[in-house]
Structure formats: C-alpha cells, structure tokens
Amino acid sequence: MEKKLKLTVQYATNIADIPTRQQFRRWIKAALMQAAEITLRIVDESEGCDLNYHFRGKNSATNVLTFVYDDTQPLSGDIVLCTAIIEQEAQQQHKNLTAHYAHLTVHGVLHLQGYDHQNDTEAAIMEQLETEIITKLGYDNPYKEQ
Template identity: 70%
Template sequence: MVQYATDSSIAPTRPQFRRWVKAALMQEAEIVLRLVDEAEGRELNQQFRGKDYATNVLTFVYDEMQPLTGDIVLCAPVVSQEAQQQHKDLLAHYAHLTVHGILHLQGYDHIEDADAAEMEQLETRILAALGYADPYSEAAASAVAAQ
C-alpha cells in the first residue's frame, strides 16, 4: 500500500513505487510505503531514533516471518532537497531510497563497512536493472562531498 501524507506535488505514482519495491523484494511481504511532510518525518525520526530532524527514509520492521511486514517512510521534502543538492533526477533518487528501504526491511544494513559495501552493490544492481544510474558513482560522490 502507498500512502500520500504530504503536500508535495511531485511524487512517484503507486505503479512506480510498486515496480521499485518488487525489484528489491526477495520474499513475500506486506508493506506500507508512506510519503510524509517534514513535520511528520521529524516527529518519527525523533520518536524512534532520537534524532531531531527529518531524514530521507525510515524503515520499520514489524514481523520478519513470512510474510515479512513493515513500513517504509519517505520524507518528500528531504528527498526532493537531496536530489536537487546532489544533482540527481528526483525519480531516480526516490527509486534508490525505496530500494534502500526495502533492503533494510529484509535485514540489510550499512553500519559495518563490509555490510555497507554489500548493500551498495545490491542497490546498484537493482537500480541498473530498473534503468537507473549507479547512485554511488563518482558524480554522485562529488555532489555529496560538495555539500
């Protein structure tokens, strides 16, 4: 299910989100993907991570059994701002963050360097299959470093 809880006029469609989710999903799952505004994104990040700012994507796993259940929250203003700052296509950035959240839902993380490398390679492969450029390419890294 996709929920739009934001005033953002530029957001991916439900079919786009479904395509991205299916590309990254390796098991049966029941997922709610929710687009939020900055206030809700900040509130959720504060409540669940103790961070007083809105972040791009949050993943909540409720049950790891079959089917896997969880929520993915994307903060539309943060995603849009990041895409602009990093000189990325907005839909490509949404695709990347959706894939990223789906991988988190399935137990992938990027705390340790080796895990981060594995997750990034998987994201890159999935995004390439969807027709998107490597989000970790030199151009992306240069844009991030310039922030």
C-alpha cells in the same frame, strides 16, 4: 517465481512531484527477495522529523525510515519517505528526482529484508545490491560521483 506483494501507499504530503503507486510497486518488487506486506508512507518534513525523533531520538527529518515487524511470514513492515529531504538531496547531489526516489525505496526494502550499513562490509554489500537493482531498473548508479 513471482514474489507476492501486498502494498499500501499513503500520501501524507501536499508535494506534487511524487512517484505514482505503480512506480513504487515496480521498485519494491525489484528489490524484494520474498513475499511481503509493506506500507509505504510518503510524508512531509514535519512528520518525518516527528517519526525520526520518536523512534531514533534524532531531532531532524531523514530521507527514509524503515520499520520491520518481527520475523513474520510474509515479511511485514513500513517504509517512510520524506519528500522534503529527498528533494533537497536530489538537488544538492544533482540527481534525477525520480531516480532518487527509486534508490531510496530500494534502500528501504533492503533494510526490511535485514540488510544494513553499520560497518564497511555491510555497507559495501548493501551498496552493491542497490546498484544492481537500480541499474536493472534503468537508472544510473546512485553511488557514482556526479
């Protein structure tokens, strides 16, 4: 059964090497287990830092932020991806940039659906799901040593 997805993608950065709306849609649908309305916002480091500080009290940008809106049906929320951090991580970890975007998009979608990594058990479950989804999409296991 097809999971209905209403997706809005906002590009709020001047970075050129960003996946297309179609790529993001494919990755999100691969991780969705229910109908959803998602806004995906691609931001620069300044906006990423502002959001992370405002919502999490951390004075730095992070790769992905997820905002869930109550227990609405369909599932509703926002995912924010920070281009500068994602590019830095891909370079430092010797990962393909597109594959890293796919992984972090899937990671954000799993957070929207209630998955977390606050302890070792939760982290193991979430990592296993991410690995299954990412490898089905044709990318390498994001957690294997490079």
